[in-house]
Amino acid sequence: MSEKIATREAYGKALVELGRKNKDVVVLDADLSKSTKTALFAREFPERFFDMGIAEQNMMGTAAGLALGGKIPFVSSFAVFATGRAFEQVRNSICYPRLNVKIAATHAGITVGEDGGSHQSIEDIAVMRALPNMTVIVPADAVEAAQAVTAIAEMEGPCYLRLGRPKVPVIYDNDYRFRIGRAHVLREGRDVAIVACGIMVAQALAAAEKLEENGVSATVINAASIKPLDEETILKAAAETGAVITAEEHNIIGGLGSAVAELLVEHRPVPMKRVGITDKFGESGSPDELMKHFGLTAENIVAAAQEVIARK
Amino acid sequence: MSDYQHLRDKAQTLRRHIVEMTAAAGSGHPGGSLSAADIVSVLYFEEMRLDPDRPDWPERDRFVLSKGHAAPLLYAALAERGFFLVEELKSLRKLGSRLQGHPDAKHLPGVEMSTGSLGQGLSAANGMALAAKLDKLDSRVYVLLGDGEIQEGQVWEAAMAAAHYRLDNLVAFLDYNGLQIDGPVDEVMSVEPVADKWRAFGWHVIEIDGHDYGQIINALEEARGVSSKPTIIIARTVKGKGVSFMENEVGWHGSAPNSEEAEKALAELIEEA
Numbered sequence A: 001m002s003e004k005i006a007t008r009e010a011y012g013k014a015l016v017e018l019g020r021k022n023k024d025v026v027v028l029d030a031d032l033s034k035s036t037k038t039a040l041f042a043r044e045f046p047e048r049f050f051d052m053g054i055a056e057q058n059m060m061g062t063a064a065g066l067a068l069g070g071k072i073p074f075v076s077s078f079a080v081f082a083t084g085r086a087f088e089q090v091r092n093s094i095c096y097p098r099l100n101v102k103i104a105a106t107h108a109g110i111t112v113g114e115d116g117g118s119h120q121s122i123e124d125i126a127v128m129r130a131l132p133n134m135t136v137i138v139p140a141d142a143v144e145a146a147q148a149v150t151a152i153a154e155m156e157g158p159c160y161l162r163l164g165r166p167k168v169p170v171i172y173d174n175d176y177r178f179r180i181g182r183a184h185v186l187r188e189g190r191d192v193a194i195v196a197c198g199i200m201v202a203q204a205l206a207a208a209e210k211l212e213e214n215g216v217s218a219t220v221i222n223a224a225s226i227k228p229l230d231e232e233t234i235l236k237a238a239a240e241t242g243a244v245i246t247a248e249e250h251n252i253i254g255g256l257g258s259a260v261a262e263l264l265v266e267h268r269p270v271p272m273k274r275v276g277i278t279d280k281f282g283e284s285g286s287p288d289e290l291m292k293h294f295g296l297t298a299e300n301i302v303a304a305a306q307e308v309i310a311r312k
Numbered sequence B: 001m002s003d004y005q006h007l008r009d010k011a012q013t014l015r016r017h018i019v020e021m022t023a024a025a026g027s028g029h030p031g032g033s034l035s036a037a038d039i040v041s042v043l044y045f046e047e048m049r050l051d052p053d054r055p056d057w058p059e060r061d062r063f064v065l066s067k068g069h070a071a072p073l074l075y076a077a078l079a080e081r082g083f084f085l086v087e088e089l090k091s092l093r094k095l096g097s098r099l100q101g102h103p104d105a106k107h108l109p110g111v112e113m114s115t116g117s118l119g120q121g122l123s124a125a126n127g128m129a130l131a132a133k134l135d136k137l138d139s140r141v142y143v144l145l146g147d148g149e150i151q152e153g154q155v156w157e158a159a160m161a162a163a164h165y166r167l168d169n170l171v172a173f174l175d176y177n178g179l180q181i182d183g184p185v186d187e188v189m190s191v192e193p194v195a196d197k198w199r200a201f202g203w204h205v206i207e208i209d210g211h212d213y214g215q216i217i218n219a220l221e222e223a224r225g226v227s228s229k230p231t232i233i234i235a236r237t238v239k240g241k242g243v244s245f246m247e248n249e250v251g252w253h254g255s256a257p258n259s260e261e262a263e264k265a266l267a268e269l270i271e272e273a
Ligand SMILES: Cc1ncc(C[n+]2csc(CCOP(=O)(O)OP(=O)(O)O)c2C)c(N)n1
Pocket: A030, A031, A032, A054, A081, A085, B031, B032, B033, B035, B067, B069, B116, B117, B118, B119, B145, B146, B147, B148, B149, B150, B175, B177, B179, B180, B181, B239, B253
């Protein structure tokens, strides 16, 4: 776990490989190609890359048209603009007609850092998840991000791929296979299950180690496929441990925590706690400072675990 | 030329702040802050009716930094105009600072509107101009747009509305520096013929050199004489203006100078002043 790579970096490289294999892949960006890493694709396939300028709404509509023309458009911008600015275009031009558009948004969450709250999407999972026909994937590391690119290209229909700005620990080795609709159990325990996504998977693993030292054994599940959610795996873990924590770099309203809560409350209510951003906008600071400030560390997960275990 | 020495001095001071602030923060947007420093100097130190002791004074003029990434420029102007201590500029982009990476109106007095997501500022400025008219105030509203920014559709929705509602108390500046992030505006997504576009949308258009104080002042004067139309001042500028190695370099859009580069930049800015 010593190597660190940004998921956006992995996305950019995976996109180039995909472009080599599949001539129908086209890429659109809105004046952020250096940051989203679609510039790598643009360099190798200039004729299949479209810089749409700073005009995200038009970009989504154009991607819809390209999909109708048989192309597989990957559309990138920062998560705030891709899901927020162009929300209704995503809804009515992409999801409603169920078009094969892949929205790969980078700079999600508070780890955007110094740019501050206007640029930190804390609601993107919630709004994308609420759209019928939309698949929502939040990879935990660079390996999973690269695999997700292939997986979403192979499926038909709209997808939202949530990627980050900073370098993050690599959790998986190259044998790992990501599958849409499948969660991955990284560690099995008896006392509590931690369901995490994105950069919080690494924090969940660190939390599980700390809990172990205190004689608490924790299951850790990577729920990268937020929609469709792997209900079977999560319900099984809830049954085995009787207490569930969710951990996400997102508002606790509407994201992974909500998805898991909806599932548990209908099928297997157990004590539960959501670790995430507690209904606040982000702010400027370094990513590490902000992770602490917003309560997104392994320590926060440990404290939450102790709290739910006490409620059993 | 010497008539404008005080403005030139102010603009150079703002530029020095921009360099120092972004260098201290280790991130931020110097290029587009430097390009608009002369325009903003004229607005804050010549044109606008403001009272730093009463940031919520209803009769004040308003400035909306629609291209919110130029926050260092706005903060420098506000500090120099007395809205807060110059000392505070050092806190740019730090955890807990009122000087967020992009302007946050709910925390910093003098910031009229939170911006940073491009293309939204003109709409807010329209609303302020409409409110001033409803209240029969003679406040004027100024807004600064980027040339890449006007690729956003919302800008043109707002352009249409400003003309429709005859917002002659509204003046937009276009910081026409020719660059955005992915490259020259002409190559990424051309906005030309830009003057004709605004004219076609019903605006009074003035084209100037955005680093010439006389032209900026005359254009603002001309705008005051226009009735029943909003005015846009299309200002040709140089991105990174004042720091030789940043001028017209796309790479300086969103990266901060290191301490060595900052020193070099400051030396140039002091020499000129
Ligand atoms: C809606 C939106 N999309 C993308 C961005 C990212 N972004 C920040 S600055 C910028 C380029 C702005 O270019 P321009 O308007 O020409 O500004 P200037 O050259 O004056 O700095 C982009 C794309 C943003 N802030 N908001």
